[in-house]
Amino acid sequence: MDEDFDIIVVGAGFGGSVAAKLCADAELKTLMLERSENVGDKVISGLTIPFQGFLFAPAFIRDGNPPFERPADGIVNYIIKDIDKGDIEIDDSLKVPKPLSPIIAFGYNTYCKPFCQWQARKAVEAGVELRTSTTVTNFIKEGEFIKGIITDKGEKIRAKIVINAEGSQGILAIKAGVREKYPPETISLADTYDYVMRKEDIDKIFGYSVKMCWGWDEQKISPPLGYGNGLMVWPYRSSIHFMQDQCLRTDQKSVPNLGKLFDEYHHNITSKMLWWKDLVAPRAKLRARMWEGFEIYVGLNKKLRKMPNHTDGMILIGDAAGLESTELCDGVPAAWYSAEIAAQVAIEAIKANDVSKAFLKKYDNKIKAHSIIQWSIKGRNRYNLRIAQQEHDIKKLKKYIHQGWGLGSLTHFTTPFMKLLLAYVKEDPTIITKWIKMYFRYYQNWLHENYDYVKKKVIKVRASKRVRKKERKFLSTLRFIDLIMKSMLRIRRVLKIIIIPLSNSLNTLMRKSLPIIEPINSAIIKLLNPISNKLSNKMIKFVDKANPSIFYVY
Amino acid sequence: MVKTFEDFPGVQWIEGAGEFIKINDEKCIGCGNCVKVCLAGCFEVMEKKAKIESLEKCMECAACWYVCQEEAIIFSWPPGGTGYKSDWG
Numbered sequence A: 001m002d003e004d005f006d007i008i009v010v011g012a013g014f015g016g017s018v019a020a021k022l023c024a025d026a027e028l029k030t031l032m033l034e035r036s037e038n039v040g041d042k043v044i045s046g047l048t049i050p051f052q053g054f055l056f057a058p059a060f061i062r063d064g065n066p067p068f069e070r071p072a073d074g075i076v077n078y079i080i081k082d083i084d085k086g087d088i089e090i091d092d093s094l095k096v097p098k099p100l101s102p103i104i105a106f107g108y109n110t111y112c113k114p115f116c117q118w119q120a121r122k123a124v125e126a127g128v129e130l131r132t133s134t135t136v137t138n139f140i141k142e143g144e145f146i147k148g149i150i151t152d153k154g155e156k157i158r159a160k161i162v163i164n165a166e167g168s169q170g171i172l173a174i175k176a177g178v179r180e181k182y183p184p185e186t187i188s189l190a191d192t193y194d195y196v197m198r199k200e201d202i203d204k205i206f207g208y209s210v211k212m213c214w215g216w217d218e219q220k221i222s223p224p225l226g227y228g229n230g231l232m233v234w235p236y237r238s239s240i241h242f243m244q245d246q247c248l249r250t251d252q253k254s255v256p257n258l259g260k261l262f263d264e265y266h267h268n269i270t271s272k273m274l275w276w277k278d279l280v281a282p283r284a285k286l287r288a289r290m291w292e293g294f295e296i297y298v299g300l301n302k303k304l305r306k307m308p309n310h311t312d313g314m315i316l317i318g319d320a321a322g323l324e325s326t327e328l329c330d331g332v333p334a335a336w337y338s339a340e341i342a343a344q345v346a347i348e349a350i351k352a353n354d355v356s357k358a359f360l361k362k363y364d365n366k367i368k369a370h371s372i373i374q375w376s377i378k379g380r381n382r383y384n385l386r387i388a389q390q391e392h393d394i395k396k397l398k399k400y401i402h403q404g405w406g407l408g409s410l411t412h413f414t415t416p417f418m419k420l421l422l423a424y425v426k427e428d429p430t431i432i433t434k435w436i437k438m439y440f441r442y443y444q445n446w447l448h449e450n451y452d453y454v455k456k457k458v459i460k461v462r463a464s465k466r467v468r469k470k471e472r473k474f475l476s477t478l479r480f481i482d483l484i485m486k487s488m489l490r491i492r493r494v495l496k497i498i499i500i501p502l503s504n505s506l507n508t509l510m511r512k513s514l515p516i517i518e519p520i521n522s523a524i525i526k527l528l529n530p531i532s533n534k535l536s537n538k539m540i541k542f543v544d545k546a547n548p549s550i551f552y553v554y
Numbered sequence B: 001m002v003k004t005f006e007d008f009p010g011v012q013w014i015e016g017a018g019e020f021i022k023i024n025d026e027k028c029i030g031c032g033n034c035v036k037v038c039l040a041g042c043f044e045v046m047e048k049k050a051k052i053e054s055l056e057k058c059m060e061c062a063a064c065w066y067v068c069q070e071e072a073i074i075f076s077w078p079p080g081g082t083g084y085k086s087d088w089g
């Protein structure tokens, strides 16, 4: 029987629209189905999308103007030893230093709905047919093959390949017999609160930093160590987002009374943590409260990690493929990467007229070879906090926090990051300047609230001579970088022999050198603080006034 | 029709969701796990059997389904365009 579509994508969340757009770009007839009335209505998240997500995102995101709420420069960790006595240590080592920040950001904080809608519009512009208010309830199956989907209205729609981006519950993936229901100890329930606050107050209290709190379990300040994500507060443009979460089951033991516990944590943190009590509470007004589960430890479960993410006629991506990270809870990068890989494999499969399991296995192989996805689903620092708690060992607590959400993350992130970076540079030597432009463009967009489809203010080009001179300098620097990168590629062999093997030992190098580098680094940052501040302000002024076209990628 | 509730600001519920979560009485052992994790208070246990009191504040998080070890909770999504929605997720 003839197919109605080449591709059907289930779910228009962070992963779905990306896969759909890329398929439509390749001129495949693509349908995307979303159960909510409007795209993004049912996507609940944090959310800081970290920089690696954007750097290695599909080009339309990296080179585009997506909407976000505030750039993030890093994390301030509050390690709470005794809240009543005010015995709190701070680890804010994971921060992009000035003058690089805030333009060169650690990540971007965003609401899910506008971001998912931005992606979905890009998909529709590329030719995707989007149907909202449509719940997919099952698949059309012929033998082992998935041949399409069935909607809640009983409609049967056939396609060559289904890309399943249904999110973490994986109801359809279970129905298809590809995956199984995740055990409750791998799932955390996130209780989130959204507060409205004046931008000026947020600038002062938070700046660009995400705050995380970690406390001993008996204080009931934040969820038990290692069984949740502690507690996070994200600064947005003129609102803040608060999240506390806890595993649905503590190991193989009991299911907690979450309603009671969450009320207790929220009450304790908001009444005892001084920056909240004195600074935030008088200025913040609760606007929304929601909750959602996420795959906190799916990646740590070997059996789940090894499950296939494809079958005859179907590929799973993002959370549906169990790709949420186990440490930073940053699932969006993996949703984007897996969406791009799924689209590539689907396009190849359709060209080759082979959508069998055997062909689609390529997808799983590529996911397994993706250094950042694999790094992010295997991180154990958050899990290890349990050990610190059991032994009430402050040293261990500080160590795991430093390694997970401090500069210590370089000891496990550098190799996977550099591997991917080198692969991208090898593919496109001008990528470095695209990244630089991305950072500057994103920051300018943020300053002027100037995103695709929601241009609140039009950026006026009224540059003075001085600004124009700086623009020329900026562009000539970029040209110079491109030139260097292109000529370096001529010595590809050297890269292959020296740099690529070297990147494999970067984590070890970091482990050995960080204890020496870190104190020197923080001393230099402190010493240079006044100059860095000035430089950073100058850069912001330049970005504010510069002609937006110099940051575009054509 | 759209409903809102004071205890969960910023969220709306579009009517027509129906009984998208069901309990299989034969399998339920009345352990109360579903009651413990549901922040919307959708369940109660009476005479050692869980009952759905109301799904009107359900946030479709599936926590109840995850923690039911007896597979007594039959979970599905509400029909397209119904159930909860929010701008602030």
Ligand SMILES: Cc1cc2nc3c(=O)[nH]c(=O)nc-3n(C[C@H](O)[C@H](O)[C@H](O)COP(=O)(O)OP(=O)(O)OC[C@H]3O[C@@H](n4cnc5c(N)ncnc54)[C@H](O)[C@@H]3O)c2cc1C
Pocket (backbone or CB within 6 Å): A010, A011, A012, A013, A014, A015, A016, A033, A034, A035, A036, A040, A042, A043, A044, A045, A046, A047, A048, A049, A050, A134, A135, A136, A137, A165, A166, A167, A168, A172, A190, A192, A243, A292, A293, A294, A317, A318, A319, A320, A324, A328, A329, A330, A331, A332, A333, A335, B077
């Ligand atoms: C509280 C919380 C905090 C988080 N914080 C961060 C963070 O700070 N940084 C980060 O990078 N990630 C974070 N994540 C993870 C991130 O949100 C997810 O990894 C990401 O949304 C996954 O994208 P996805 O496309 O796989 O699924 P989703 O974005 O969940 O999209 C799934 C879509 O499919 C639709 N759908 C589902 N079933 C059907 C069906 N049967 N028929 C039709 N449509 C259907 C849903 O309505 C939804 O729109 C967080 C998650 C949570 C819950």
Ligand code: SF4
Pocket (backbone or CB within 6 Å): B023, B027, B028, B029, B030, B031, B032, B033, B034, B035, B045, B049, B050, B067, B068, B069, B070, B071, B072, B073
């Ligand atoms: S969790 Fe399952 S078995 Fe336990 S009370 Fe609820 S429905 Fe019954």
Ligand code: SF4
Pocket (backbone or CB within 6 Å): B021, B037, B038, B039, B040, B041, B042, B057, B058, B059, B060, B061, B062, B063, B064, B065
């Ligand atoms: S899905 Fe979540 S909110 Fe709805 S009944 Fe289950 S636990 Fe409660």
